[in-house]
Amino acid sequence: MDRDFGRGLYIDGQWQQSRSGRSFPVTNPADGSVIAEIPDAGAEETRAAIDAAHRAFPAWAARPALERARILMDWSRAMEAHQDELARLMTDENGKPLAESRGEVTYAAGFAQWFGEEARRVYGEIVPAATSLKRIWVLRQPVGVVGAITPWNFPAAMVTRKVAPALAAGCTVILKPAEQTPLTAIAIVRLLEEAGIPPGVVNVVVGQDPVAIGDALLDDPRVRKITFTGSTEVGKHLMRRSADTMKRVSLELGGQAPFLVFADADLDLAVQGAIASKFRNTGQTCVSANRIYVEEPVVDEFAHRMAQRVKEMRVGRGTEPGVVVGPLIDRQGYEKVKLHLEDAVRQGASVATGGRVYESGGGFYAEPTVLVGVEERMVVMREETFGPVAPISSFKTEAEALERANATPYGLAAYAYTRDLARGVRVAEGLEYGIVGLNDGMPSTPQAPFGGFKESGQGREGGRQGMDAFLEIKFVSVGLG
Numbered sequence: 001m002d003r004d005f006g007r008g009l010y011i012d013g014q015w016q017q018s019r020s021g022r023s024f025p026v027t028n029p030a031d032g033s034v035i036a037e038i039p040d041a042g043a044e045e046t047r048a049a050i051d052a053a054h055r056a057f058p059a060w061a062a063r064p065a066l067e068r069a070r071i072l073m074d075w076s077r078a079m080e081a082h083q084d085e086l087a088r089l090m091t092d093e094n095g096k097p098l099a100e101s102r103g104e105v106t107y108a109a110g111f112a113q114w115f116g117e118e119a120r121r122v123y124g125e126i127v128p129a130a131t132s133l134k135r136i137w138v139l140r141q142p143v144g145v146v147g148a149i150t151p152w153n154f155p156a157a158m159v160t161r162k163v164a165p166a167l168a169a170g171c172t173v174i175l176k177p178a179e180q181t182p183l184t185a186i187a188i189v190r191l192l193e194e195a196g197i198p199p200g201v202v203n204v205v206v207g208q209d210p211v212a213i214g215d216a217l218l219d220d221p222r223v224r225k226i227t228f229t230g231s232t233e234v235g236k237h238l239m240r241r242s243a244d245t246m247k248r249v250s251l252e253l254g255g256q257a258p259f260l261v262f263a264d265a266d267l268d269l270a271v272q273g274a275i276a277s278k279f280r281n282t283g284q285t286c287v288s289a290n291r292i293y294v295e296e297p298v299v300d301e302f303a304h305r306m307a308q309r310v311k312e313m314r315v316g317r318g319t320e321p322g323v324v325v326g327p328l329i330d331r332q333g334y335e336k337v338k339l340h341l342e343d344a345v346r347q348g349a350s351v352a353t354g355g356r357v358y359e360s361g362g363g364f365y366a367e368p369t370v371l372v373g374v375e376e377r378m379v380v381m382r383e384e385t386f387g388p389v390a391p392i393s394s395f396k397t398e399a400e401a402l403e404r405a406n407a408t409p410y411g412l413a414a415y416a417y418t419r420d421l422a423r424g425v426r427v428a429e430g431l432e433y434g435i436v437g438l439n440d441g442m443p444s445t446p447q448a449p450f451g452g453f454k455e456s457g458q459g460r461e462g463g464r465q466g467m468d469a470f471l472e473i474k475f476v477s478v479g480l481g
């Protein structure tokens, strides 16, 4: 795979440098070393990308769905075929252990495959009319030019989860990947080019000033849709600013996931689920278990078993064999984890295992940590930690567990472990979250609709529903005379 990213902008089918000739470095979070210099684009390049996407839209929308699907299927296969190189690139810029990066490539390829399949199922409807002299058709048509903005924590999957359904629906796209992890995005768009995507249908704009790129997308009335994954703060800003041109918005934002363990649960299964949910990507995922609530009679046993397992987890560079927890993304992430840990300990929590947050060889690391005796007033229970810290608190009743789980402005993912079917149904229905893992710590999959309630966003990505975000509904009333 070509590792020269100097021409990392992709506009109207051309790989190019920024207009100013300026570039910026992408660094490896494991040691701070520079991996690549990429073009630093801003408003001017974004406007050129919008021009290209706007020009390309009518022909792309008019292509038969099966042709669009074929390109998506080829793209999916190409990502799988380049799994090892993509994974290595992802680990270099994001830090996650190689095995996780490989898993993410498969996950990312899965979205291209799923939406390649869904492309052929954009059905309309014929609705019975009130008179024999009319017919009512309901058509679903592509929304138009899409601005897609993605975060650093899943550098491949967040791109395909947006770009694949947009292309399947017949939309054209300007992609703005996170400035910390643009290389994986560039690499997978190169594969999309090889799969035969026509010029202008997908454009990539990378830069150090997200506001310049974002504002150019927001201000242009030709951009009909903003799809965003990232922080709630930026999501709200994009939603407000989209109002002026009434753009459609889909927002996948922050989470504050509760993880409930009832006394009747299979405790080993619950520990396994909590570890998968909490420590994947060094705890830097939006669906990461942020608050673990365990029913009083089993809290000590659960914490003990979890600490035993967590103690064995190795921290280090994602490329080292046996490492399961990589570096944190940057100093800011490190400061946040440190603050959450220090605040909890100062307010009376105890460290069952881990607890060290440190700088080493230019990278920022945190040991996988289990905290016990945690209370709601602590920052670690009130804010998304985005790091490998598992705070455990106890509860007495199902009602209390649900009340505490729901007492947050967020509503992305929640988890519950129980062997009681009736309780499982009650709790799954009572949790005010868009995703519930019932005896499942890893619910995300291309086949299912992913998204949040409340301030965790709006709209769904993945699943059959993932196409809806890129389709307008048109009603045609046909008069027969």
Ligand code: NAP
Binding pocket: 149, 150, 151, 152, 153, 154, 176, 177, 178, 179, 180, 207, 208, 209, 210, 211, 213, 214, 215, 229, 230, 231, 232, 234, 235, 237, 251, 252, 253, 254, 255, 285, 286, 287, 384, 412, 452, 456, 457
């Ligand atoms: P972020 O700071 O909001 O950044 C996300 C993206 O938005 C980046 O590409 C960023 O560009 C861009 N951006 C920042 N300010 C912007 C602006 N004013 N206009 C336009 N674009 C702008 O979030 P993050 O720190 O990368 O990601 C972590 C957050 O994402 C967490 O809260 C996590 O829970 C959430 N997340 C949610 C999901 C989900 O599916 N719900 C999935 C993953 C992550 P730069 O990189 O240049 O700053």
